[in-house]
Amino acid sequence: MDLQLTDRTVVVSGASSGVGLATTRMLIAEGARIAACARDLDRLRAAIDSIDGADPARIHLAACDVTDRDEVESFIGAAAGRFGGIDGLVCNAGRSLMAPLARTTDEQIRAEFDLKIFGSWNLVRAARGALAAADRGAVVNVNAILSRQPEPRLAVTSAARAALLNLTHSMAEDLAADGTRVNSVLLGLVDTGQWRRRFEASGTALDYDAWSAEIAADRGIALGRFGTAEEVAFPIVTLLSPLSGYTTGTSIDVGGGVGRYI
Template structure:
């Protein structure tokens, strides 16, 4: 199926690994131009195969407003505009509330909220000039279904989901669609690191299956980054042109809310 993304310019944050990298690669396969940012630009360029055209790789911390502005304006200077944004940069803090400092709470809230808002604000005037502007915010099922072992991350993600829904209205006046993709447990580098730290005799597949069972994942496994990327790219497509304010779960059936 042609998703009608050929020639579109898409900003992807956190594009050097995991879901961001899988999304960038899928967009490129659809013929889109990808402006990817990450804090480690060398890693980003290597991940995207040396960053040949149509890739624009930029070093950027999404919490640095000046760096975000440079990322967006350099993309516009290169390709003339922005058609879509994927806000993907982020991390999870594995800790109960009692194990979390006030500084860590502030850091989580700042990253989740401003990590998306800085990019969207910088891109908004350019998105407003696109024929089919779209934003996808990568969030988590934790935003609706808190996890005590990720207490502050759950709260910060809930704030981001609420903000994203508000953006649907405020950006809608410029025809900018805003949707969320809510992740469950996705097989990315952080899980590989946790497996190594677990020092277990189980294989990775066995260890992951045990965690999936413990978390109540109906499909009994972690998700793949490419499975998330497909949901993101589908929402960016003009074929989803009447979808805004939606939240799509990609969690293998872990969600228990209605």
């Protein structure tokens, strides 16, 4: 199926690993041009170089802290200048703070909200003009089911993600006047480097598959396993497609059935 992404320019933040890298790989396979950023440029370059079919002439890479407005505007300006515009934006930079409220500092709380809110808003406002000039511009905020179903073990991350979900709906309403669509993909537990590091630090005698299956059971994941980055990337790329041109202000759960809300 042709998703009509050939020669469209898509910006992806947090592209050096996990969901961001998987999304970038899928977009390249669909023929898109890529502007990708991450905090560590060397790591980003190595990751992108590992993608089959990655053409340096069609890829713009930059180190960028998405919480820094000036850095984001410089990155977006350079990407739009190089490729003549921007058609899509994937706001993916993120992390989770595994800590109950009683063990969370004020600095950690501020950092979580800073990353979740400005990690999206800085990119969207910098790219807004370019997206408005595009044919069916699209934004996808990579968020989490925690935004609707908070966990005490991730209290502040849950709250920050709820704020981003709310903001995404406001963005969708605001940018509709430009013809730009804004949607969310809400992920559950995904097998990325973050979980691999937690496994290595756990001291468990189990192998990774058994350890992750135990966590999946504890969290009530109906499919009984973690998801893969590729399983999250697919709905992201689909929402960027012009074929999704009548979809805005909504969200797609990619959580193996962990969502319990209606």
